[in-house]
Amino acid sequence: MIPDASPLKILVVDDEPAIVRFLRTGLSAQGYTVLAAGSGRAALEVLEREDVKLLILDLGLPDMDGLDIIIRLRATRSMMPIIVLSSRGEEKSKVEALELGADDYLVKPFGMDEMIARVRVAQRHQLMREGERPVFHVGDLAVDLVRRLVTVRGEQVPLSPRQYELLRLLVQHAGKVLTRDFILREVWHSDSNVQYLRIYIRALRQKIELHPERPYYILTEIGVGYRLRSPD
Amino acid sequence: MAVGVAAGVCWVLQPYLLVGSLVLPFLITIMLTAIAYGLLPSLLASVLSVLTFDFFFLPPLYSLNISEPDDVMRLGVFALAAVIVSNLAAYARRQAVTASLRAEVAEDLYRFGRQLAGAASLREVLDSALPRLTAMLRAPVLIVLPDDGSLAIYPAGQRQEPAAGAGFPGAALTGTEFALVKSWLQKDPTTGADASAPVSPRWLLVPMRTGQGKVGMMAVAREALDSLQVPNSEALFGTVADLLAQAVNRINLVDDLTLANRAAEREELHAALLASLSHDLRTPLASVMAAAEGLVYHRDTDTEDVQDGLARSIQTEARRLDRYIGNLLDMTRLESGLADATESRIDLADAVSVALDRSATSLATHRVTVDLEDDLPLLAGDEVLLEHVVFNLLDNAAKYTPRGALVELRAYRDQATVRIEVLDDGDGIRPADLERIFDKFYRGKRQGPQSPGIGLGLAICRGYVAAMGGTITARNRAGRGGAVFTITLPIPTIEDLPDLNE
Numbered sequence: 001m002i003p004d005a006s007p008l009k010i011l012v013v014d015d016e017p018a019i020v021r022f023l024r025t026g027l028s029a030q031g032y033t034v035l036a037a038g039s040g041r042a043a044l045e046v047l048e049r050e051d052v053k054l055l056i057l058d059l060g061l062p063d064m065d066g067l068d069i070i071i072r073l074r075a076t077r078s079m080m081p082i083i084v085l086s087s088r089g090e091e092k093s094k095v096e097a098l099e100l101g102a103d104d105y106l107v108k109p110f111g112m113d114e115m116i117a118r119v120r121v122a123q124r125h126q127l128m129r130e131g132e133r134p135v136f137h138v139g140d141l142a143v144d145l146v147r148r149l150v151t152v153r154g155e156q157v158p159l160s161p162r163q164y165e166l167l168r169l170l171v172q173h174a175g176k177v178l179t180r181d182f183i184l185r186e187v188w189h190s191d192s193n194v195q196y197l198r199i200y201i202r203a204l205r206q207k208i209e210l211h212p213e214r215p216y217y218i219l220t221e222i223g224v225g226y227r228l229r230s231p232d
Numbered sequence: 233m234a235v236g237v238a239a240g241v242c243w244v245l246q247p248y249l250l251v252g253s254l255v256l257p258f259l260i261t262i263m264l265t266a267i268a269y270g271l272l273p274s275l276l277a278s279v280l281s282v283l284t285f286d287f288f289f290l291p292p293l294y295s296l297n298i299s300e301p302d303d304v305m306r307l308g309v310f311a312l313a314a315v316i317v318s319n320l321a322a323y324a325r326r327q328a329v330t331a332s333l334r335a336e337v338a339e340d341l342y343r344f345g346r347q348l349a350g351a352a353s354l355r356e357v358l359d360s361a362l363p364r365l366t367a368m369l370r371a372p373v374l375i376v377l378p379d380d381g382s383l384a385i386y387p388a389g390q391r392q393e394p395a396a397g398a399g400f401p402g403a404a405l406t407g408t409e410f411a412l413v414k415s416w417l418q419k420d421p422t423t424g425a426d427a428s429a430p431v432s433p434r435w436l437l438v439p440m441r442t443g444q445g446k447v448g449m450m451a452v453a454r455e456a457l458d459s460l461q462v463p464n465s466e467a468l469f470g471t472v473a474d475l476l477a478q479a480v481n482r483i484n485l486v487d488d489l490t491l492a493n494r495a496a497e498r499e500e501l502h503a504a505l506l507a508s509l510s511h512d513l514r515t516p517l518a519s520v521m522a523a524a525e526g527l528v529y530h531r532d533t534d535t536e537d538v539q540d541g542l543a544r545s546i547q548t549e550a551r552r553l554d555r556y557i558g559n560l561l562d563m564t565r566l567e568s569g570l571a572d573a574t575e576s577r578i579d580l581a582d583a584v585s586v587a588l589d590r591s592a593t594s595l596a597t598h599r600v601t602v603d604l605e606d607d608l609p610l611l612a613g614d615e616v617l618l619e620h621v622v623f624n625l626l627d628n629a630a631k632y633t634p635r636g637a638l639v640e641l642r643a644y645r646d647q648a649t650v651r652i653e654v655l656d657d658g659d660g661i662r663p664a665d666l667e668r669i670f671d672k673f674y675r676g677k678r679q680g681p682q683s684p685g686i687g688l689g690l691a692i693c694r695g696y697v698a699a700m701g702g703t704i705t706a707r708n709r710a711g712r713g714g715a716v717f718t719i720t721l722p723i724p725t726i727e728d729l730p731d732l733n734e
Binding site for chain 2: 194
């Protein structure tokens with residue numbers, strides 16, 4: 001599964017033994033090495049000691065707020081992918097975690113398949129930072145980032161400059177959830193007018209989706225933002 | 233001028249009347265002057281009349297001299313009569329003016345009272361009282377109410393919350409005055425209904441009290457009082473303060489009652505919750521436990537198929553448990569009061585696409601059609617709540633209709649609203665249940681292939697839709713079988729739409 005010879009180390013930070021056991025079993029089967037920490041302090045120690053490549057972090061820890069760990073990690077300029085685990089109905093803290101620099105989130109209870117998919121996206125995303133591919137493909141959608149050309153099912157789709165900017169941002173973070181505020185800041189350089197985003201997403205879907213009411217490429221993350229389907 | 237007219241009239245009438253009768257037009261003039269302009273002008277008219285009368289009508293004519301002693305007498309009586317008439321008429325005038333002012337004040341008070349009676353909250357009482365009071369008394373007015381150990385001061389004519397803890401906003405009351413009012417209000421608050429009000433140089437302090445005791449204090453700026461032309465102003469202020477006191481008292485009582493009602497409702501909900509917990513949560517839990525025991529203790533004897541079946545039933549029942557708990561959490565959130573959820577602008581398509589994805593499993597054995605009108609406007613709401621509602625309706629449709637049934641999702645614009653409908657072609661809902669299915673813990677008699685939930689889903693939906701300023705209703709399809717759930721949401725005004733060619 002993993003091209004690297006040495007197995008990738010994932011740290012799971014959660015105080016629920018059942019969740020840790022579940023993740024350990026599932027992720028080990030995929031060839032990852034799984035370390036675990038039951039508290040924020042223990043997590044920081046492991047991060048110091050071990051060469052952890054990916055962090056799975058529960059936000060509700062007994063000794064500290066999970067968000068603080070994200071802040072500390074990002075303060076050290078670490079680009080380690082972070083996947084946040086949250087409970088139902090915590091839209092606010094989810095968005096906050098993403099804004100602080102988490103890469104993705106999963107809501108408990110979740111399935112193993114979902115977790116593995118998120119881990120892959122986070123990993124690939126880190127690899128892609130070094131060398132962006134010039135042409136992005138997912139399904140029948142192709143985005144040529146050099147020539148600024150967008151084609152769907154082989155046909156070129158004309159986009160306005162702003163629409164292209166929006167799509168390019170989604171492509172650059174394909175598979176990753178982007179918060180509405182992040183998109184607004186990146187594309188409109190302000191985070192005020194959420195209706196702009198709504199209208200532009202709708203227009204983009206009209207142009208590239210076969211069934212705009214059941215989108216395949218531009219997926220809604222309800223209460224959070226949008227995600228472009230990741231190429232497989 | 234009036235005297236001139238009177239003189240003219242007398243000149244014309246002179247040939248027909250005795251000299252003595254000629255004073256009458258003058259007296260009438262004096263009276264009219266008094267009624268129209270008050271005492272001073274009428275006294276002036278009296279003097280002029282006497283002089284004119286003497287000059288023109290008493291011999292020797294065209295001179296102020298008087299030849300006949302009789303005429304001196306006549307003139308004297310005329311002057312006396314003129315002054316008396318002036319006074320009487322002016323008095324009548326004052327009475328009339330006062331009466332009309334009284335009527336005006338009474339009218340004002342009546343309207344004020346009605347407005348107060350219609351107010352449903354302290355905010356409304358103050359909002360309606362303060363501007364009207366200022367207009368009615370033509371003076372700056374403050375209302376001071378006890379507030380959690382301190383005082384809340386409401387400035388007239390401004391919709392401004394008193395700064396918390398600050399005590400005296402806008403230099404309305406000085407520290408001394410504040411302390412004065414505070415100590416009066418706090419001194420024996422229950423029985424102090426007849427304690428006399430404190431006195432302050434800048435403000436006329438009028439106590440607001442009811443039979444139960446002190447409610448607050450009304451303060452009227454003294455500087456404006458001097459120019460106030462209202463008769464019996466002390467009594468008027470007293471009446472106004474009483475009206476206010478009653479209104480505030482009534483609001484306080486209503487608040488207490490609402491709290492009591494809410495407490496009772498909560499108790500009822502807790503009871504229902506406990507009943508639900510013990511039954512609905514234990515049923516799937518029992519299945520999970522049984523299956524888990526089977527897996528643990530009969531591992532050696534059970535075939536792989538049996539084990540797989542047990543594991544799957546654990547999965548299904550655990551998912552159901554998760555849903556129940558989710559619903560209970562949502563309900564608690566609703567019960568604790570959901571804030572107004574119309575802040576954000578959302579696209580119905582987002583909520584619908586996610587709801588369709590989430591219900592794909594339960595709708596796998598059904599036929600599903602989706603028809604969203606083109607160019608639906610953005611809505612004012614919360615996409616998490618809206619998605620939850622649409623998902624619940626789709627999931628219900630899956631639950632209560634047989635395999636192969638058709639489930640339709642439509643959305644269209646209807647005047648100033650957007651309607652979202654979920655239709656199925658199942659057996660429909662019993663007419664008696666159409667409204668009750670939205671009640672908490674009420675389970676409709678629709679029996680589906682799967683066991684129904686705990687009867688919270690639609691109650692949550694209704695709560696969520698209401699938080700977004702909309703309504704949700706159920707009906708049966710006319711002519712053919714099946715139920716229709718309709719969500720109606722108002723279309724907000726959205727300014728500043730982007731130019732899509734940018």
